[in-house]
Amino acid sequence: MSEQAAWPLDDRGAAYGDGLFETILVRGGRPLLWDEHLARLARGCHVLGIPMPAEHDLAAPLAEAGPGLEVLKLTLTRGSGGRGYRPPAAPEPRLRWQLADFAPAESRWQTGVRVRHCRLRLASQPLLAGIKHLNRLENVLARAEWNDDAIAEGLLRDDAGRLVEATAMNLFWQRAGRLETPHLARCGVAGTLREALISRLDIHEVEAGDEALTNAEAVWLGNSVQGVWPVVCLDDAAGVERRRWSLGVTHRTFQAEAHALLGYPCP
Structure with missing residues (x-):
């Protein structure tokens, strides 16, 4: 190093x-x-x-x-x-x-990941929304909510219950055949992989609550270092399973688009 x-x-x-x-x-x-x-x-x-x-x-x-x-x-x-x-x-x-x-978590590309909702809610501050500033206490506290290695990430919502991101990754889903990602006008980090994918694919930035994931055909997390992890299971903040997905062509198609930008293979 x-x-x-x-x-x-x-x-x-x-x-x-x-x-x-x-x-x-x-x-x-x-x-x-x-x-x-x-x-x-x-x-x-x-x-x-x-x-x-x-x-x-x-x-x-x-x-x-x-x-x-x-x-x-x-x-x-x-x-x-x-x-x-x-x-x-x-x-x-x-x-x-x-x-x-660096070595990415390749097993998570292949088998997908289990994620959970976090109790912590992100504060709204439109002036800082999108940028990667050094004030990351919200992310630190959210990540401290679990120690189970079987849980790969935690999903964050704002104070109105709108989906924003994961603790260190951006969030994407497909609902009714349409690719969507949370709108980051109030809080959250606009990841560089997210920006690159939005510029290349028909991804809609939306304001949505938990119902978006409940009704989603596929869900992913991604960033410019780890690539894209398909989500196969979602727990609530108490650890109760709320939704499960089977990996399919939809998951791999989106993953391939992202990994092509990073030089990563797609399983």
Whole structure:
């Protein structure tokens, strides 16, 4: 694993979560969905008022990439300075990176996964919706709700009961023959794989509650690092099974579209 020096104690990212991060799949030194990652980082910089680094600075760690599969984590903060929550008038951003070998959970591609609803509800904050900022306590608390390795992910809803995402992946389903994914206008992270698939497939962004999954013919979770996991079983927050799906052509067709973007095979 390659990485840069530790953060200074006065860094605003470490103190307040005042920053952004991107987690990028790298194959043989080539970053996958690079344009989508740069676009999301740029949106986040615009929202937070942090100067966007030059692309050559963001890509510099790739010079240390090996021939295999790796994950590059880029973390950008506002840097140091300011007084309390008040940010500095002229921020000097700090960029750190970490590059590590990676192996995806291939068994989950093949057999599908069991997921559960989380009790935690995501707060609504439209200003931050979509960007990958450093404030991830909601995700941490949601992931702490279970320790059973048989449960691969937890589904998150907002305070009105609308489906949003999983703790670390985006959510997709097919209902009445139509591909859908939650609309992320109030909260949630707009994943780069999600963005790439929306631009290529007829995927509708919708506001929906649990009934969407109850009536779905197929459900998937996906992100730009792990690829796409078909969902075969859904539990409620108490661990009671609510719905089960059999893997079929529909699951594999969507999975193949996503995996083609990442260089992953489709079972």
